[in-house]
Amino acid sequence: MSLVILPLTIQTTAALVSLLGTLLVVSVVVYLFKTSSDYEEKSSAKAKVYRMRDRYFLGLALTILIVLITSLSMLPYPKFHKNPDSVVTVVAMQWLWKMAPEAIAADQDLVAFAGKNEITLPVDKLIEFRVTSADVNHNFAIYNSKGTLIAQTQAMPKYYNNLQYKFTEKGEYEVLCLEYCGMPHAYMVAKIHIE
Numbered sequence: 393m394s395l396v397i398l399p400l401t402i403q404t405t406a407a408l409v410s411l412l413g414t415l416l417v418v419s420v421v422v423y424l425f426k427t428s429s430d431y432e433e434k435s436s437a438k439a440k441v442y443r444m445r446d447r448y449f450l451g452l453a454l455t456i457l458i459v460l461i462t463s464l465s466m467l468p469y470p471k472f473h474k475n476p477d478s479v480v481t482v483v484a485m486q487w488l489w490k491m492a493p494e495a496i497a498a499d500q501d502l503v504a505f506a507g508k509n510e511i512t513l514p515v516d517k518l519i520e521f522r523v524t525s526a527d528v529n530h531n532f533a534i535y536n537s538k539g540t541l542i543a544q545t546q547a548m549p550k551y552y553n554n555l556q557y558k559f560t561e562k563g564e565y566e567v568l569c570l571e572y573c574g575m576p577h578a579y580m581v582a583k584i585h586i587e
Contacts, residue, residue, distance in 0.1 A: 409459060416455075420448055476520035476556060483507060484523070484530035484547035486574050489567055489582035495522070502526035512585040515562050521555040523547045531570035534584065537563050544570060559586045 424444070483490040483505045490507030503526050513519055523532045523545055530547040534557065542565075545555040559565070567582035 406463075413455075474518060474556070477517035478513070479520045479522060480511065480513070481505070481507065482521050482523040482532055482547070483526055484532065484569065484580075485526040486528065487569075487576040487580040489532075489569075489580065491567075491582060491584075510583040510585065512587060513559065515559055515586050518556055518558045521545070521557070523553045523555060524551060525549045528573050529571050530573055530580070533568050533570045535566045535568060536561070537565070546571070559584075562586050 424441075427440075478493055479495060480491055480493050481496050483496075483502050485503065489509055490505050491509070491511040492505070492507035493511070493513075496502075496505060502524065505526075521532065525547040527549065529549070531544060532547050532553075532555065533544040534542050536542050543555060543557045545553040547553070547569075563586055565584040565586060567584060569577060569580040573580070
């Protein structure tokens with residue numbers, strides 16, 4: 393029987409760090425309870441608690457600093473950002489989506505953008521969706537045929553969010569808005585066909 397060791401993901405690493413931090417805090421509290429039950433003179437007990445508190449604070453501050461510096465270097469955005477195989481511009485507006493496989497100029501009128509409510513994209517290719525809004529905040533959410541949310545990002549006026557996703561299965565995907573944007577919000581649906 394062989395032992396299989398799986399690589400740690402960012403989420404697993406964060407969970408382990410949180411668990412270790414919790415165990416450290418619990419052990420310090422248990423230690424303080426255990427040592428405080430012995431009878432000591434008030435002034436010596438007070439001095440002992442203050443020394444322990446100072447050590448605990450410095451240790452905690454050092455640990456937080458090390459974890460912060462380490463975790464900042466592990467942020468996924470620059471590390472996992474790859475060059476996409478194709479770019480799709482997405483413009484949200486009340487109450488429709490416009491998608492097209494083209495880049496648009498920063499000063500282009502978004503209402504006049506010539507995208508469509510349906511788009512066909514290739515399977516197993518890294519697609520970068522450049523998402524913006526022509527009016528109010530929206531949320532660009534992609535659902536698979538089983539109704540599972542697979543990717544999402546905010547669509548905000550005068551700002552582009554880049555969402556990279558690789559569709560690994562052919563089929564029909566639905567785009568819904570997850571940010572309430574008015575009465576017909578529920579009808580703000582688009583289709584992505586993956587072939």
